[in-house]
Amino acid sequence: MKNKMKIMILGADGYLGWPMAIDLCFKQYNLILIDNYIKRKLQKKYKRLPLDNISKIESKLKILKKINKNIDFYNIDCTNFDALSKIFKKTKPDAVIHFAELPSAPYSMFGSNESWKTLQNNLQSTFNLAWCVKTYNSNCHIIKLGTMGEYGTPNIDIEEGWIDINHKKRNQKFLYPRQGSSLYHTSKIMDTDLLWFYVRLYNLRVTDLMQGPVYGINTHNELDTSLYPMFTYDDMFGTIINRFIVQAVAGIPLTIYGSGHQIRGYINIKDTIKCINLAIKNQPRRGDLKIFNQFTEQFNVKDLANKISKSLKLLDIKTKIQKINNPRIEKEKHYYNAKNSGMKKLGLKPTLLTDKIIIEIAKYVISNKDKINKSIILPRSNWK
């Protein structure tokens, strides 16, 4: 049955955007996909290609249109206000899922051009989206991907987005204090502030999802392998769990930056998709900025490496773990206790990092083992 709701996905070609598009395509939403392939261009420029050679959206649209004909793709840059507003005005989406950012901390710390490009791209795409919504359809629900990295590693519990402050016997609810440890994370903090400004002044409705590092694959087994998402494992665009699994399969040590005591909250890509579906179904009231901490489990890096190493023994893969100098400036020993009950209250049943899940990812990597480029894994972006 046709689902009347119109959803625009900004950054639909990305690691998260593409599987999200496929999921919503199956659910028969009316879809408008947007991407300018900047990630692919940067992967080529910095010689850090993904594991598999994934074709561009234009050539895959035919397969999706067989499942759902209400799906269109536009190759535009979200930082170009005229281009974005033209499509926004024409389509008037009910919700926009905003993935269209440069999400790499190492890229954002590579040099001044990369730092500025991250700030400019991320802020301008968020600003243009907020402006389009405010001007052309202020009822539209913005679902924005934020990051747990916005909070940093404070010495108190991390709440879901907001904190009640009692100061000299008066109370006020504020955005939870944030302190990013890269220009990328700082750009996400600025995004949140920008959206909060538009919510306060213009009564927009926004869900900001503070997501932890994502891992895994969402392959929709029933689909053609040409529809698989991009899987990156390099030092610039890869995320840690995927990188560790590639290192293990390639027979090279799992590299821990610094002491390995850094704790973060992680999430399986299957749960990213479930959370965004929950956000679509539970839109905030006008004038409300809803914030969720989107992760399912906390690990320190050392335990994560040991866990992956143990699971992969079941596939007869022997791994070594090696500590290397930390290229980042971050606290290596710290308190970390982040709340994540919001999504569970809406119905999320977490997919945990079990042996089965690690093996599932490893089997995908093994099927592409000959394509692993070992020279792009060790860190080459240094904060110091």
Ligand SMILES: NC(=O)c1ccc[n+]([C@@H]2O[C@H](COP(=O)([O-])OP(=O)(O)OC[C@H]3O[C@@H](n4cnc5c(N)ncnc54)[C@H](O)[C@@H]3O)[C@@H](O)[C@H]2O)c1
């Ligand atoms: N992957 C993670 O572990 C993770 C964790 C926390 C938060 N996030 C957030 O989720 C979002 C998506 O992450 P991802 O891993 O899918 O990233 P990704 O780089 O794979 O995807 C982003 C997509 O947006 C596109 N894009 C970027 N700027 C654009 C622009 N100006 N115009 C049009 N398209 C543009 C890129 O080409 C790319 O296809 C990001 O905002 C990121 O900050 C990701």
